[in-house]
Amino acid sequence: MTEYTVEFVGTGETITMSDKQTILKACIEEGIAQEYSCRVGMCLACTAEIMEGEVTQPAARGFTEQERERYALTCMARPQSDLKLKRGVYPPSIENNTATQTPEAADD
Numbered sequence: 001m002t003e004y005t006v007e008f009v010g011t012g013e014t015i016t017m018s019d020k021q022t023i024l025k026a027c028i029e030e031g032i033a034q035e036y037s038c039r040v041g042m043c044l045a046c047t048a049e050i051m052e053g054e055v056t057q058p059a060a061r062g063f064t065e066q067e068r069e070r071y072a073l074t075c076m077a078r079p080q081s082d083l084k085l086k087r088g089v090y091p092p093s094i095e096n097n098t099a100t101q102t103p104e105a106a107d108d
C-alpha cells in the first residue's frame, strides 16, 4: 500500500490516503465536502478536474479517453501519485449536455 497526498485546489483542504481507496471514500472519512450521489460511477456528480497527478479509474466509462486523463470520477478513482484536484469542474461533454437540459434552453 502506498499513501498519497490529495490537495483540493482553492479550498485549503488536503488529505493523505491509500492508493487502495477511492478518493470519494477518503473524502467522506475525512469530512471533505466532495459532491456525490450514486457512488457507482453512473451520475458523474463526483467529478473533479485533475490539476496535477495521475489516477487509475478503469470504471469511469462516462468519460471519453481524453476526459479520463483530465478529470477524476472520485467515486471510482484511486490515486497513482500525489494529486491536486479542483472540485465541481466537469468535462465539456457533461457541461454541454446539462446546458441543453435547462428550462431556458427548452424555450429557445
Ligand code: FES
Pocket (backbone or CB within 6 Å): 035, 036, 037, 038, 039, 040, 041, 042, 043, 044, 045, 046, 047, 073, 074, 075, 076
Ligand atoms: S457519485 Fe455518481 S458517478 Fe460518482
